Amino acid sequence: MNDSESSQVEVHDREVLENARSIIRGTESPRMWAQAVVEAVRKNEEWRGEQCINLLAPEAPTSPMVRALLSSEIGTRAAEGNIGRVNRWFAGTQYIDEVEALCVELLKVTFRCNYADHRLMGSMLGNMAVYHALTQPGDVIMSVPQPFGGHSSNRIDGPAGMRGLKILDVPFHGEELEVDLDGFAKTAREHKPKLVVMGMSMTLFPLPVEEMSQIIAEWGGKFVYDGAHQAGLIAGGQFQDPLKEGAVILTGSAGKTFSGPQSGMILWNDPELTRPITDTIFPVLAATHQVNRVAALAVSAAEMIEYGKFYMAQIVKNSKALGKALDEHGIPVLCAHKGYSQSHQIIARVKQFGGGLEVAHRLAQANIITNKNLVPEDKPEDWDHPSGLRIGTIEVTRLGMNENDMTIIADFIARVLIEGEDPASVGKDVIDFRLPKQTLYYNFDNEYPTWAKI
Numbered sequence: 284m285n286d287s288e289s290s291q292v293e294v295h296d297r298e299v300l301e302n303a304r305s306i307i308r309g310t311e312s313p314r315m316w317a318q319a320v321v322e323a324v325r326k327n328e329e330w331r332g333e334q335c336i337n338l339l340a341p342e343a344p345t346s347p348m349v350r351a352l353l354s355s356e357i358g359t360r361a362a363e364g365n366i367g368r369v370n371r372w373f374a375g376t377q378y379i380d381e382v383e384a385l386c387v388e389l390l391k392v393t394f395r396c397n398y399a400d401h402r403l404m405g406s407m408l409g410n411m412a413v414y415h416a417l418t419q420p421g422d423v424i425m426s427v428p429q430p431f432g433g434h435s436s437n438r439i440d441g442p443a444g445m446r447g448l449k450i451l452d453v454p455f456h457g458e459e460l461e462v463d464l465d466g467f468a469k470t471a472r473e474h475k476p477k478l479v480v481m482g483m484s485m486t487l488f489p490l491p492v493e494e495m496s497q498i499i500a501e502w503g504g505k506f507v508y509d510g511a512h513q514a515g516l517i518a519g520g521q522f523q524d525p526l527k528e529g530a531v532i533l534t535g536s537a538g539k540t541f542s543g544p545q546s547g548m549i550l551w552n553d554p555e556l557t558r559p560i561t562d563t564i565f566p567v568l569a570a571t572h573q574v575n576r577v578a579a580l581a582v583s584a585a586e587m588i589e590y591g592k593f594y595m596a597q598i599v600k601n602s603k604a605l606g607k608a609l610d611e612h613g614i615p616v617l618c619a620h621k622g623y624s625q626s627h628q629i630i631a632r633v634k635q636f637g638g639g640l641e642v643a644h645r646l647a648q649a650n651i652i653t654n655k656n657l658v659p660e661d662k663p664e665d666w667d668h669p670s671g672l673r674i675g676t677i678e679v680t681r682l683g684m685n686e687n688d689m690t691i692i693a694d695f696i697a698r699v700l701i702e703g704e705d706p707a708s709v710g711k712d713v714i715d716f717r718l719p720k721q722t723l724y725y726n727f728d729n730e731y732p733t734w735a736k737i
């Protein structure tokens with residue numbers, strides 16, 4: 284590294300960037316550079332796609348039909364604005380309009396609501412649209428701090444902070460992982476927040492949407508449910524129905540439990556919100572909006588309508604079963620006294636095994652993919668080295684696995700963490716277990732796994 288390199292401010296890992304530079308230096312052929320990209324994608328597909336047990340909670344494998352649409356011709360077309368011949372800047376969009384209208388209408392059916400928007404690339408932007416549409420700089424909002432599962436999009440370091448909002452904490456019970464309703468009522472009545480935004484990346488149990496909405500209705504406050512993680516569970520009727528319980532807006536990521544292409548979805552019922560929200564989406568946050576992704580989102584909504592109920596119920600059964608099996612091995616899992624979880628996630632306390640960062644990387648050597656996570660006893664500054672591990676069951680469920688498979692997965696994890704076995708040797712058995720399981724279910728190509736034929 285020379286002097287100018289060492290003084291260059293860099294957020295990325297220097298070694299990984301240097302590796303890329305050495306590939307570029309290694310040949311003068313742009314074709315070879317392109318080949319290096321293709322090769323990295325291929326290696327990921329082989330390892331993460333075929334050999335690993337992926338237990339990342341915000342990740343879902345998309346169906347064959349959704350994947351095919353993601354590389355379709357329609358994705359090369361420009362279509363700004365709202366649906367319809369007068370609303371677009373460009374001519375020739377009639378089939379694109381058909382796709383987009385189907386997407387909007389299918390999302391409404393899926394989430395049982397009056398309005399839906401499909402144009403934003405992620406939930407982070409969806410939340411930004413909500414803040415822009417419903418608040419002014421200086422307004423007070425309440426959201427959940429990160430150690431209790433809150434997401435940065437609703438905190439000072441995300442879109443809420445960027446909007447210049449004053450952000451107060453929704454009090455949380457650490458042991459129960461539930462909102463402290465009395466504490467909430469007290470703080471809320473004192474500060475009268477304009478919005479309460481509940482966005483939980485660590486999400487085990489439904490939230491008291493009705494109770495909280497009633498409290499803030501006293502001064503016209505609005506409840507926004509950032510259901511990035513829970514969108515599929517909500518659509519499948521396996522969690523709670525925030526829009527029925529008092530939330531005025533539901534935002535969601537389509538790439539988490541919803542199991543579609545990574546996208547932001549915004550759902551609401553009140554016609555008064557339609558202009559503020561959609562005028563923020565276009566022309567503020569989206570111009571061309573990836574119509575291939577929109578087509579894929581529409582198909583994943585149809586999949587959710589057809590298979591969501593059974594699929595999401597199995598995801599929850601699997602997370603409970605995995606939590607129980609890990610706990611029985613001596614790996615403590617949060618909220619054992621409440622059945623571990625009613626979602627796609629469980630959270631293990633892994634400080635005694637080296638902490639979240641260390642454990643996640645050790646398991647990755649065994650081809651088991653999880654993520655480090657803050658737990659209630661951590662501080663926000665512990666972000667890089669938290670004491671928890673978040674484990675999700677979306678992908679293993681879509682690969683057709685059930686509760687029996689969860690006990691096998693727990694055995695693999697325990698061999699690494701409890702018995703101290705070499706991760707590489709466990710990893711060989713993980714690959715043997717995973718390789719025969721390549722079919723993705725709960726979609727129009729493959730329907731249900733054989734054990735679930737109903």
Ligand SMILES: *Cc1c(COP(=O)(O)O)cnc(C)c1O
Nearest residue numbers: 405406407434482483484511536
């Ligand atoms: C993942 C997540 C987001 C961001 O979603 P993207 O679709 O990745 O932009 C927002 N809010 C919460 C609570 C999340 O967990």
